[in-house]
Amino acid sequence: MIKKVLVIVFAVLMNTAFAQSPSNINGVVEGGSTKNVGLYKVLNGRLAEIATATPDGQGRFAFRFTPEYEGLYAVGNGSLQSQQGLYRFYFRGNEELNLKLTKEGYELQGKNSKENEALAAWDKETVTFKTKATSLGSVSTYVDFFPEVEAFKGKLPGIAKLVSTGNVNFDTFFAQLVETDFAYYAISYLYMPRIAHPSKEERTAYYNDFKADRFLTDDLLRFPYGDRFISKLVYSKVDLAGKPTLEQQVDAIPSNLLKGQYVLQRLESARSYSDFQELRDQYQAYFTLPEQQQRLTALETKLVETKTGVPAFQFSFPDLSGKKTGLTDLKGKVVLIDMWATWCGPCRAEEPFWEKLNEEFQGKAVAFVGVSTDQDKPKWEEYVKTKGLKGIQLHAGVANPLSEAYKVNAIPRYILIDKAGNLITADSPRPSDPKLKALITEWLTK
Incomplete structure (x- = not known):
C-alpha cells in the first residue's frame, strides 16, 4: 500500500515538474x-x-x-x-x-515528442476530410461526403488504440480528440454553404445516430474550436425549422459552463445595451469563469449608451476594506459618481463643494460615490483616510471599465443616475455649479 502511494506521489511530482x-x-x-x-x-x-x-x-x-x-x-x-x-x-x-x-x-x-508525432499523423490522416468539411471553397457535396463519413467512422477506434506514447494523460485524451475532431468535421459540414443540402431522409447512419450530449461537456472547452462547436451541437438537438427560442436552445445544453459560453456568443451580437442587459441578467448564474466575466465587461463597455433614460453602466469597485459596491446596491437612490484622482488639482478644488452637497442631501435618497482612477492605490487609501472624504469611496484604477464605457479622458467627471438605475447624464455639472444641486433635487421628486 505504501509503495502504491509513493508511486502516485511521484507521478504527481513529475507532472508538476513538467508543467513548470x-x-x-x-x-x-x-x-x-x-x-x-x-x-x-x-x-x-x-x-x-x-x-x-x-x-x-x-x-x-x-x-x-x-x-x-x-x-x-x-x-x-x-x-x-x-x-x-x-x-x-x-x-x-x-x-x-x-x-x-x-x-x-x-x-x-x-x-x-511522441505526443506531437501522434497528432501530426492524425492530422495527415484527416486533412482531406477536414478540408472538405470546413472550407468555404470546397466543391464537395453530401453525395460524395456522406459515404466518406460512414467509411471513416469505422476506423476511429483502431486509430485511437494504436497510440501509446507513455503519457497516460495524452493517450486518454487522444482517444477523446479523435472522436471529437471527427464529430466537429462531420457536423460542421452540415452548416457550411453548399450548392446542395441533404434532407433529413438523405442523411446517413452517423448523423441519424448522432448524440450531441456526448460532446456537450465541459471537456469541449479543451479544444481550440470548442466554443464554436457548441452552437452546431445545439442545432443538431433542436428543430431550427420550429424557430426555437433562446431559452429552448440553452435548455438543450446539459453543461452549465457551456450554457454560459453559448449565451455569451449571443450577447456578442446584441444590438443595444438594453438587449445586452436583459440577456445578461437572465443568464447571470452561468457566467462563472473569470474570462467570461471579462468578456461581459468588454461587451458592456462597447454597447453602453449615453442618452438620458438608458440603463446606466453596471460598475462594481472595492472600497477601503476591499468590499465591492456596485450600481445594483444603490437602486432606489439618485447616484452621483465623481471620477477623480488624488493627483488631480481640479478634482481637489471640487472637494469642499462635494462635501457640502453630501451634507445638504443627508438622509435623502441620494448616494454620493467617489470613484478613484489612481494607479497608486495605497496613496488613494491614505488620502481618503486623512481627508475623511464623505460619501462612498471606491477605487477603480486607470483604464477601468467605467471610464472606458463613458469615454472619461479628463477628470473630474460627474455622472448622474436616477433611482431606477438609468442614466440622467454622463457629464453632469460639477458640485461647484448650482445647476447640479437643482438637477439632483429635480430627480429626487421623480
Whole structure:
C-alpha cells in the first residue's frame, strides 16, 4: 500500500515538474514571406495569443515558453478568427517541437515528442476530410461526403488504440480528440454553404445516430474550436425549422459552463445595451469563469449608451476594506459618481463643494460615490483616510471599465443616475455649479 502511494506521489511530482519546465519551438516558414507567426493557448474553447515571432530572412522562427497547463496549444501564421493556418500541438513542458509551415499545412522535422508525432499523423490522416468539411471553397457535396463519413467512422477506434506514447494523460485524451475532431468535421459540414443540402431522409447512419450530449461537456472547452462547436451541437438537438427560442436552445445544453459560453456568443451580437442587459441578467448564474466575466465587461463597455433614460453602466469597485459596491446596491437612490484622482488639482478644488452637497442631501435618497482612477492605490487609501472624504469611496484604477464605457479622458467627471438605475447624464455639472444641486433635487421628486 505504501509503495502504491509513493508511486502516485511521484507521478504527481513529475507532472508538476513538467508543467513548470519550458518548451522550445523551432520552425521555418516555407517561402519565407510570412510577417508573423503566432503561438496560442486554448482559453475556454477559443484561441488566445501568447506570443508572436517574426521569421528571419530565411523564414526561421522560434518560441521558448512555459506551458500554463498540459494540453493543446496552437502555432501558425493563419487567421485567429477562422483558425485556418493554425495548427494544434500538445505541450506539458520540457519538450521540443520542430516544424515547417507549408502552403498546404505543416510538417514535423527532426526531433519531436511522441505526443506531437501522434497528432501530426492524425492530422495527415484527416486533412482531406477536414478540408472538405470546413472550407468555404470546397466543391464537395453530401453525395460524395456522406459515404466518406460512414467509411471513416469505422476506423476511429483502431486509430485511437494504436497510440501509446507513455503519457497516460495524452493517450486518454487522444482517444477523446479523435472522436471529437471527427464529430466537429462531420457536423460542421452540415452548416457550411453548399450548392446542395441533404434532407433529413438523405442523411446517413452517423448523423441519424448522432448524440450531441456526448460532446456537450465541459471537456469541449479543451479544444481550440470548442466554443464554436457548441452552437452546431445545439442545432443538431433542436428543430431550427420550429424557430426555437433562446431559452429552448440553452435548455438543450446539459453543461452549465457551456450554457454560459453559448449565451455569451449571443450577447456578442446584441444590438443595444438594453438587449445586452436583459440577456445578461437572465443568464447571470452561468457566467462563472473569470474570462467570461471579462468578456461581459468588454461587451458592456462597447454597447453602453449615453442618452438620458438608458440603463446606466453596471460598475462594481472595492472600497477601503476591499468590499465591492456596485450600481445594483444603490437602486432606489439618485447616484452621483465623481471620477477623480488624488493627483488631480481640479478634482481637489471640487472637494469642499462635494462635501457640502453630501451634507445638504443627508438622509435623502441620494448616494454620493467617489470613484478613484489612481494607479497608486495605497496613496488613494491614505488620502481618503486623512481627508475623511464623505460619501462612498471606491477605487477603480486607470483604464477601468467605467471610464472606458463613458469615454472619461479628463477628470473630474460627474455622472448622474436616477433611482431606477438609468442614466440622467454622463457629464453632469460639477458640485461647484448650482445647476447640479437643482438637477439632483429635480430627480429626487421623480
